[in-house]
Amino acid sequence: MRERASKLYHASSYFTAKVLWDQLLLRVLPALALGASTYHLAGLREGTDHFLLYLALVTMLSMNCGCVAYMMGACSPNPAVATFGGAMAVLIYLLFGGLFVSNQAIPHYMQWIQFLTPIYYAYEAMAVNEFDGTVVMMKVDTHSLIGTIKYPLPGANKISLRTQLYQLGINSMTFLRRCNFYGDVWFY
Amino acid sequence: MEMFGFTKEHLTRNIVALALAPLAYLLLAYMVLVMTHKEKR
Numbered sequence: 001m002r003e004r005a006s007k008l009y010h011a012s013s014y015f016t017a018k019v020l021w022d023q024l025l026l027r028v029l030p031a032l033a034l035g036a037s038t039y040h041l042a043g044l045r046e047g048t049d050h051f052l053l054y055l056a057l058v059t060m061l062s063m064n065c066g067c068v069a070y071m072m073g074a075c076s077p078n079p080a081v082a083t084f085g086g087a088m089a090v091l092i093y094l095l096f097g098g099l100f101v102s103n104q105a106i107p108h109y110m111q112w113i114q115f116l117t118p119i120y121y122a123y124e125a126m127a128v129n130e131f132d133g134t135v136v137m138m139k140v141d142t143h144s145l146i147g148t149i150k151y152p153l154p155g156a157n158k159i160s161l162r163t164q165l166y167q168l169g170i171n172s173m174t175f176l177r178r179c180n181f182y183g184d185v186w187f188y
Numbered sequence: 189m190e191m192f193g194f195t196k197e198h199l200t201r202n203i204v205a206l207a208l209a210p211l212a213y214l215l216l217a218y219m220v221l222v223m224t225h226k227e228k229r
Contacts, residue, residue, distance in 0.1 A: 011221055011222050012218070012222055015217075015218055015221055015222070019214060056203075057203070057206065060203075060206040060207060060210075061206065063210045064206060064209050064210050064213070066210075067209070067210040067213035067214050067217070068213055070213065070214060070217040071213045071214075071216050071217040071220075073217070074216075074217040074218075074220040074221045075216075075217075075220050118205075118206060118209060121201075121202040121205045121206050121209075122202070122206060124198055124199075124202050125198070125199050125202035125203060125206070128198060128199040128202075129199070132199075
């Protein structure tokens with residue numbers, strides 16, 4: 001603050017330096033470390049191209065959230081308003097990101113909100129990255145929703161569909177709603 | 189993949205959106221910061 005008051009540099013210089021170093025040290029590097037360490041632990045798809053795309057998506061999502069925080073901080077008159085606005089933005093992002101609530105379950109007069117949500121774009125891109133070219137065939141007992149799923153999981157035939165979906169990292173209700181909606185999962 | 193309603197067109201769109209959105213946010217933050225900034229003494 002004293003440097004600014006002494007006119008040692010302009011506000012744009014402060015903004016540029018702050019953004020560049022903050023993005024690199026607090027957004028890019030932690031996201032890369034998180035993505036690189038969890039990708040194989042979570043058993044996600046093999047392949048360098050899928051891995052690199054996943055890292056890029058995690059990094060871009062982290063940068064998006066950081067930039068949204070900058071914008072809200074710059075637009076807010078004081079820290080209390082910025083904190084409240086940030087919390088509300090996080091709640092809206094989580095709600096419309098596609099993970100907790102299926103997109104088809106959102107009333108269509110509110111579906112435009114998901115296109116303002118970075119999590120929605122990243123979630124959908126990660127799903128495409130993970131499941132592109134994957135054929136899922138399942139046998140479902142319609143009374144109990146217990147069945148089998150043909151996916152390269154060891155011992156997958158002896159556990160419930162819900163457990164297998166959790167192993168695949170899929171929210172089972174979202175998955176089943178999407179199956180019903182799009183109707184191109186092969187039930188037999 | 190189509191059973192989830194996802195296509196490669198969505199993948200491209202999502203990557204472009206994720207890449208460009210930070211620039212828009214930063215530009216808005218920059219404009220607000222620089223244009224509304226007042227010297228405090």
